[in-house]
Amino acid sequence: MNPIYPDLKNKHVLITGGSNGIGEALTRAFAEQTAEVTILDRDYQKGLTIAKECEKYPCKINVYDLDLTDTKTLVETLKQIKKDKPPVNIIINNAGYDPRYELLEMSEKDWNDLFQLNVVHYFITCRELLESAIAAGGGSIIMTSSHLVWIGKPDLIAYNATKAAIIGMVRSLAEAVGKHNIRVNAVAPGWIMTERQLKQWVTPEAKQKTIAELQCLAIELTPQELVGTYLFLASDSSKAITRQTIVVDAGYAHS
Numbered sequence: 689m690n691p692i693y694p695d696l697k698n699k700h701v702l703i704t705g706g707s708n709g710i711g712e713a714l715t716r717a718f719a720e721q722t723a724e725v726t727i728l729d730r731d732y733q734k735g736l737t738i739a740k741e742c743e744k745y746p747c748k749i750n751v752y753d754l755d756l757t758d759t760k761t762l763v764e765t766l767k768q769i770k771k772d773k774p775p776v777n778i779i780i781n782n783a784g785y786d787p788r789y790e791l792l793e794m795s796e797k798d799w800n801d802l803f804q805l806n807v808v809h810y811f812i813t814c815r816e817l818l819e820s821a822i823a824a825g826g827g828s829i830i831m832t833s834s835h836l837v838w839i840g841k842p843d844l845i846a847y848n849a850t851k852a853a854i855i856g857m858v859r860s861l862a863e864a865v866g867k868h869n870i871r872v873n874a875v876a877p878g879w880i881m882t883e884r885q886l887k888q889w890v891t892p893e894a895k896q897k898t899i900a901e902l903q904c905l906a907i908e909l910t911p912q913e914l915v916g917t918y919l920f921l922a923s924d925s926s927k928a929i930t931r932q933t934i935v936v937d938a939g940y941a942h943s
């Protein structure tokens with residue numbers, strides 16, 4: 689059960705990667721708040737399924753099918769959204785990928801492609817939507833980083849660089865847009881047992897070790913454990929909080 693924030697009713701929330709994993713949980717949670725949710729995701733069918741399932745709430749869900757690494761299409765889509773939909777009040781830059789490499793055995797293209805998804809689309813989305821958020825009187829920007837920025841993992845050097853870049857972006861952007869009543873924060877999740885993580889990376893041994901030995905709290909983290917933090921950062925209940933990164937990892941990382 690999520691708390692209901694009355695000020696989120698009818699707010700327009702844009703979520704990148706809103707069709708699966710953490711983004712899916714956020715889409716459903718903001719729908720429950722009776723917000724208008726716009727999903728940008730290449731998994732269009734799943735987005736439509738979520739929209740259908742959320743018809744039980746008096747919310748509106750718009751689904752846009754695109755590759756977020758294609759900047760031209762992303763810019764055109766955001767222009768279309770600005771033309772057709774109400775101003776976006778809450779931007780959640782969330783889509784990302786976490787490929788593993790032995791040492792630095794990756795090409796320059798692999799490195800750049802990862803930045804294109806994990807960093808560049810965050811910047812483009814903010815750039816394109818800031819003006820309308822300012823005109824609408826303010827808003828909240830939330831970016832998904834990772835607790836790995838503090839932990840560091842030898843096979844995730846590029847990924848960690850992207851997630852640290854996000855924290856840097858949050859700190860400077862918050863300074864720049866505070867005067868327009870726009871708050872900018874990051875959420876740094878721990879190891880979240882999404883469908884993709886379970887399929888791709890999680891082994892029973894690694895999961896057991898994480899929960900029993902590495903986290904302070906012996907709980908399994910699912911997207912649901914993150915939802916409350918995003919709702920709080922989106923709502924007026926956090927109106928004095930900006931420029932922050934909130935680590936939600938059951939006490940694994942030591943900052």
Ligand SMILES: NC(=O)c1ccc[n+]([C@@H]2O[C@H](COP(=O)([O-])OP(=O)(O)OC[C@H]3O[C@@H](n4cnc5c(N)ncnc54)[C@H](O)[C@@H]3O)[C@@H](O)[C@H]2O)c1
Nearest residue numbers: 705707708709710729730731755756782783784834879880
């Ligand atoms: N799951 C974790 O353990 C974990 C931990 C820390 C941080 N994160 C971060 O959280 C964010 C969400 O991760 P997740 O685990 O929910 O991922 P996920 O793979 O479960 O979901 C990602 C969503 O983004 C979409 N997407 C990916 N690339 C896209 C592209 N190029 N164009 C359009 N859509 C695209 C996918 O279709 C999917 O719907 C990422 O930034 C990730 O780095 C995840």
